Amino acid sequence: MVENRRFLRIVTHIVLILGIAIIAIPIWIMLVGASHDGVRMLQVPVPLMLGDQFWVNFNAALFGTGLEGTETAPVWLMLLNSLIMALSITFGKIIISLLSAFAIVYFRFPMRMLCFWMIFVTLMLPVEVRIIPTFEVVANLGMLNSYAGLSIPLIASATATFLFRQVFMTIPGELVESARIDGASPMRFFIDFLIPLSRTNIAALFVILFIYGWNQYLWPLIITTDQANYTIVMSIKQMLEAAEQSPVWNIIMMTALLAMLPPVLVVILMQKLFVKGLVESEK
C-alpha cells in the first residue's frame, strides 16, 4: 500500500468482508437447511440459524437409501462413483497428455504437426456442442452405464498437452544430451527426468482437473441410466424433481453439501497449486 490512511484501510477491510459475506450467503443457507429436521424446513419462514440435526441428517443422507420417491442410489455409492470418475478423468488426462507432449517435443516424425493440430482442435469441441453424436458413439461401443463410458470420452486434453509441451521446452537440451550419452533410453529419460521436473505442474493440473472431473454434469446425465452408476452431482436434479412432491429439504441440502465438499476442500487446502493450475491452464 502506498499511503497509510487509517480510514481507507478500514473501508478496504469492510468491503472485502462484505464481499465474502455476499459470496458465502448461499452456503450459509445451505448449512442451515442441512442442520434442521425435515418438518422445520417446511414452515415459513425457514430458520436463519444453524439447527442441531446436522449429524442426524448426515447419517440419513449418507447411509439412507436415497430420497423417498426418487430412484437415486444411496449417497455413499454416488460419492464413490463421482470419486472414481473424477480420478479416472484426472489421471487419464495427465498421463495421455504427458505422453503426447513428450512425443511432440522430443521426436521428429511424419505427421507430427497433424497430431498437434488434431489435439488442438479438441479445444474447440466441448462435449456440449457434439452431445448427440458422441452419445451415439459411446452407445455403439457398449460403454453406457460404465466407468469407462463416464471417463474415457472426456480424457483427451489439448490444455494439458500444451501445458506439458511448454514445460518440456524449458528443459535445457544439455540435459537430454547428457542423458543420451549416458545411454538412457527415451522412456528412461521421460521417467527419470521429465516427470520429476514437471511434478509441480502435474500437481497444479491435478487440482484443476479433479474439480473439472468431479463437477461433470451433462455427460453423466445422458450416459447413465442405471442407478449403480449415478454420480452425486447429477443426482441433485432428480432430488429437486422429487422435491416438487415431497420436499425433504434437509436431506437435499445435506446431499448438496456432501457433493460440493470434496472439490471445495481441494481448492481451500491446495490453494497455491489451484491458483497456479488455473493461471497455467488458461495460457
Added chain:
Amino acid sequence: MQERVIFKSRSLPYLLVAPQIIITLIFFLWPAAQALYQSFLIEDAFGFSSEFVWFENYQMLFEDPYYIDAFLRTGLFSLAVAGLSMSFALVLAGFADRVIKGALIYRTFLIWPYAVAPALAGALWVFMFDPTLGIWTYFLKFVGVDLNYKLNGNHAMTLVILAAAWKQIAYNFLFFLAGMQAVPRSLIEAAAIDGASPMRRFWTIIFPLLSPTTFFLLVINTVYAFFDTFGIVHSLTSGGPAKSTEILVYKVFNDGFIGLDLGGSAAQSVILMAIVISLTIVQFRYVERRVQY
C-alpha cells in the same frame, strides 16, 4: 532458434501419441463430423429413412422465432453474467490489492465458489428462491416483490444470471488480482507523490493497464456463459417457464434428447461449434498480449 535435441525412434512417438489421438478421433472428431453430416439430413417421423437436404435444417432454424429468441437470449445472458461477475470481482480485487495483512485469508474465502458444480449452484438457488419456502422469497415480500420464478420468466432469468455470475466471481477475481499485482509499484507511487487519490490512480493507471486482462476475461466469461451454464439452467429452471431461460446449449440438448429432432439439433450443434471456434481464435490471437505492460 536453436534446434532442439531429440531422440531418434521410428515407432515410439506413434505409440506415445496414440492414446490421445485415438480418443480424439473416436470421441471428438468423428462425432463432430457426424454432427456436421446429420445437420444436412432430415429424418422421417419414424426414423426409418433420412433425406439429404443441404441447408434446409439451418434455414428452418433461422426462420424459427424460438431459435432466434434463444440466440438473443443467450447473448443477453452472457453479457449480463460477464458484466455482473466481472465488475463485482474488479471491485473486490481492487481492494484486495491494497491489503497486506490477511491477504491470503481473504483470497481463500473469495475463491472457493469456483469449485461448486453449476448444477449444485442451481440447487442452492432453488432452495433460496422457492416460491413458497425460499428465504429470499420471504424477505422480498416485505419490500413488495412477489417472487415466483416458476411462473415469471423475468424472475427466472434473473435468478439464472445471479447463480451463473456468483460462480464465476472467483475466477475473475483471481485474474484481476494477478493483473493488478503485475502493475509496477513505481508507477503508482509516482502518481501518489503527485497527489493522485487512490480512486484516481485506479481509474487512470491501474484500470487502463488491466485492459488486456479485462479483454481476456470477457472472452473466457462468454465461453463460460455459453457452454458451462447448462447445469445451472437444467437444475434451476429446466429452460422454463415457457422457454424464458432456454439458452443455446440447453436447446441443443432439449431438441435432440427430448424432442428427438436430430437434424435440427445437429444444425444447432454446428452453429455452436462455429461460435466456440471463433471465440477460441479470438482468445489465441489476443491472449499473448495479456501480460505485456
